Amino acid sequence: MNAALLIDVILWASVAGVGYIAWRRGPKVMTASLREGTWDFINIVPRIAVGVIGSGYIAAVIPQEIITGWLGPNSGWLGVATAVVAGAATPGGPVVGFSIGAVALKAGGGSPQVLAYVIAWALFAFQRLLLWEIPFMPARFVWFRAAVSIPFPFLAAAIAMVIGKP
């Protein structure tokens, strides 16, 4: 059984679990949530469609070599700062982000810098903020969360420098 299938099974089992709890509270609670969730879905699909179907084009026009270059063997805090900007600017899904990190490691990028890149990308890659987070959450929360997340790739890089790992 591969990982994606396993995650799907856990996901739908969780839906069934909370659905069962809702059903025990009464059929009204159950149907109200089903209606609410389905409307959210219908509302969100056009955005996700444009974003997901279009993300390949955005990834295709920003060459990965440029971002890898930013992560080069440029050590020190300037390298970390560049990595954070590169993480925020990386388009596309997880394959693109991690592949760039892996290439940078192989090309001699420092591990604190690559770590800062991966964490910055996970915390506030602009495309994920716009494509996934903004449609589902209050915009005020999204910008607030992204802003308070900015120090943390730097903190992670500092920890990595102190302990000498990974």
Next chain:
Amino acid sequence: MQDPDEPDYTAEGEPVPRRKRKPIGWSFITIGVLVVVSAALVWRRDGIQGVTEILTHDVTLFGGILPRVLAGCLLGAFIAEILPHDKVSRSLGPDSGLKGLLIGTAFGAILPGGPFTAYPVASALLTVGADFGATIAMVVSWTLIGYGRAVAWELPIMGADFTLWRIAISLPLPVLAGAFGRFVYVQMYPAKDEAE
């Protein structure tokens, strides 16, 4: 409360928290413009074949994601409906302290699925009374120490050594980010908190 939405009332007169649905906004337009410009650049560089190749690949990807988006929306809706408002406010609200941040972190770490589950569920938590701090802890925990993306993508691409150290170093970050977020929030909106 910080929720700007007026609660709906059922026949029994019980308030039901409800999330506001957004009209097509500027974020959607930004993504749309980026996509159109990028597709045009791909077309100029690789011709129509390059455009259709990416289109086929991404439509397949979209088809695979679609059922998961539905699962995420349902999960968020059920959670918003079944979690008791007062309990959530107590354990994840502005006065929940370190415990609230730890609960948010644990919740984010065990949550299955990808962005299609994390954001609807986080939004549901905000609706039923979690504060920005605990919700930030949850989202940051999901993105940094959640197993979904790490198992599916990071381990195979970055290798076990990097991934495990990356997660170990990330362990304190959700609580710190939540605490920092809560601190900044109180500085930014002090009057609102006093009014509660």
